[in-house]
């Protein structure tokens with residue numbers, strides 16, 4: 001049904017017109033990927049009417065089902081997803097349906113923010129202190145990033161705005177943030193409070209630990225993706241150009257190590273497009289390193305093994321971080337009533353968030369939890385277990401049985417700052433090949449040990465009055481690999497975590513600032529080339545990472561604008577079209593004037609194409 005509805009392109013009116021690009025076109029900036037970060041960069045750069053910006057996006061328009069929070073479990077493993085999977089490491093994912101993990105990431109306007117699960121959590125000031133340290137630049141500290149958090153945000157919550165934490169929030173930004181205010185989490189929050197956790201209204205101040213009802217990137221009844229917040233408003237900006245369903249295969253770099261453009265392909269055609277000022281790569285944690293490596297920027301030995309000429313020997317693809325989920329379940333007594341059909345604009349399951357430490361005097365968190373309350377709702381549990389996380393059918397069947405007629409608290413449990421690192425490498429020198437993704441989960445044994453210890457802290461909530469009253473208990477799934485281990489021991493929990501794990505989709509740091517990029521996100525050893533997306537994060541944050549990606553992109557756009565301030569661009573004169581490029585204001589939003597080819601290459605750059 002969703003596919004049929006998608007065929008009507010009901011949301012097409014929201015998007016800037018995409019026009020095919022042709023060989024030799026020149027823009028001031030080329031942004032690779034109109035995803036979460038790329039949309040921010042494109043939006044901010046085109047605020048200057050004198051620059052021409054082209055965004056090239058491998059995916060296309062998101063259809064209406066991406067907009068409704070209630071439908072989020074249906075978006076992965078579709079055409080909106082790159083459908084990458086992990087390499088089998090023989091260690092993790094052993095109790096998954098396939099023995100490997102699905103690693104969804106968006107291939108659509110807005111990228112992964114068009115697929116994500118809405119939680120808006122910024123992370124702790126300590127996380128950004130590590131960014132500033134890696135960059136050697138204090139402008140990346142939480143305090144100094146706060147103006148960018150506020151710039152990207154439009155919080156619609158009078159209670160928070162009028163409270164002491166109101167000063168941490170923005171009210172004019174592009175992304176609407178609202179709070180999940182259903183009552184059902186309240187008894188849980190009370191239970192966590194009783195066993196010693198802080199309960200707060202706002203976890204987004206950079207220094208607050210505790211449990212709270214979450215903030216969401218949901219507003220006006222729909223998903224607040226970067227596509228909605230940053231890309232859609234560009235449809236009437238004549239200096240913005242968009243090429244959809246077009247894939248960048250290589251960055252063009254001249255003999256002086258200047259990035260001068262990109263090689264892209266669409267509909268079986270390959271063409272070169274040029275950038276006068278900069279190429280900005282915002283292709284995400286898997287595809288940004290892939291593109292850099294295909295262009296000769298990466299580990300020398302790896303590139304040479306594939307016959308790729310080395311432009312810059314850098315640890316591209318390495319240091320990948322992610323939050324591994326341990327899927328934890330509590331059963332909380334009978335719940336016989338059938339849940340009322342949910343409003344599709346709401347997050348489909350009542351939820352609360354916990355960001356906390358085992359030592360309650362510690363100022364930074366050890367773990368992050370997303371908690372979902374399912375009352376007699378086996379179908380939602382089935383979707384969560386099987387579709388969102390690809391856990392083994394045996395586990396999902398046990399969960400569905402437990403959830404039928406009962407209230408279930410399903411917890412996505414993360415170590416806040418894991419020590420394990422994964423890696424993205426090329427499968428071959430062919431751009432059409434998928435990258436090889438080694439997640440490296442639990443490759444540092446401290447992560448498994450810590451995960452088990454943190455779960456022990458969390459499940460103390462079973463001692464609370466509420467849990468005792470309803471007979472609340474931790475669910476010990478029958479996991480073949482853990483049979484024979486004494487329940488509730490450290491060894492048991494380590495085995496449990498290994499078997500009940502999945503990604504929380506927070507992959508980052510494969511082109512990290514500090515080793516691949518400088519503090520301005522410029523690729524080391526290459527000119528006119530930046531990476532701006534989750535791959536640029538020096539380390540993950542103690543939270544879901546979308547807010548961190550937005551803030552990184554807002555700051556990056558500011559840095560790019562400042563870097564070129566002294567270099568005003570004359571509006572380009574077209575050579576081919578006889579009429580000036582200044583498009584007329586579109587009368588109908590669905591049919592803005594298509595972007596026109598700008599100057600031809602030799603007249604701008606004077607570069608001998610043969611060297612490319």
Ligand SMILES: Cc1cc2nc3c(=O)[nH]c(=O)nc-3n(C[C@H](O)[C@H](O)[C@H](O)COP(=O)(O)OP(=O)(O)OC[C@H]3O[C@@H](n4cnc5c(N)ncnc54)[C@H](O)[C@@H]3O)c2cc1C
Nearest residue numbers: 033035036037058107111112117118119248533534544546
């Ligand atoms: C299923 C899921 C759930 C998540 N849930 C949450 C959540 O609840 N809260 C939260 O804070 N975070 C969440 N995240 C994480 C967050 O959404 C991502 O970290 C963030 O969106 C990444 O942004 P990005 O700009 O790095 O990459 P993306 O947003 O993925 O953008 C990359 C873009 O580049 C395009 N592209 C890639 N290669 C090329 C190429 N060669 N040529 C042209 N275009 C290309 C892609 O198609 C894509 O549009 C979730 C992520 C996923 C996948």
